[in-house]
Amino acid sequence: MDKDIHSASFGVTRPSSESLQERGKWLRSESDFEPNLESKWEVEPKSEPREWYHVLNSKQLKKLKMSDFSMYDDDPKPFMFMCRRFVYKNKAQIIKDQQIKVAMDDYRERSRNLSVFDAISVPKISDKCGGTGPVDLTEDLRLRLTPLCKLALNKYNADKDTHFVFANIVKTTWSPGAIYYITFQAQDSSTSLTTFQTHVLNQRPAPEVISCAIKT
16 A cells, blocks of 8 residues: 555544543543633534545556546535645635634634643633633533642742631643643732742642743
């Protein structure tokens, strides 16, 4: 089989549901809890093989031309085929690529000066996963994160010789690998509520506080 056939398989523009399931298993193995990210994958239902597969079987790959895929020019579903000699995109794929560029340019502009504690969601249309993003702060997640905040605050008090007491969680962002960037509030007897930010790795057998400081 021609080695280009592997390049041709990249015509699929979204990971399969099987690969997403395997990725989910990997994440769950790192932590007992996988948060509900605001930016979610929307997995398309598995479809029947498209006609391009039969095109590959009917012609040698090295003889394929862009015109062999003209049947997809007006297909409403985005379609792309890649090999060493050319890249074919139908009209729907070209429009989608343009929309992705606009969305990602806006995302980069809005996130340019944001810290990981204030990270925003990657546009869903980009089909990108990973990185740091905001988390839906449910009551269940609050219960899970509160001990991490108290652990971080205990470390801060020990290092700074202070006596802050945990009050509440403001928000959190999350990265794959059970990495949390939590913004929370605490106070001592002489101050009003003070906002802290902590970077915590929620690993086994015990969580690790990477940093904890008063928000500046």
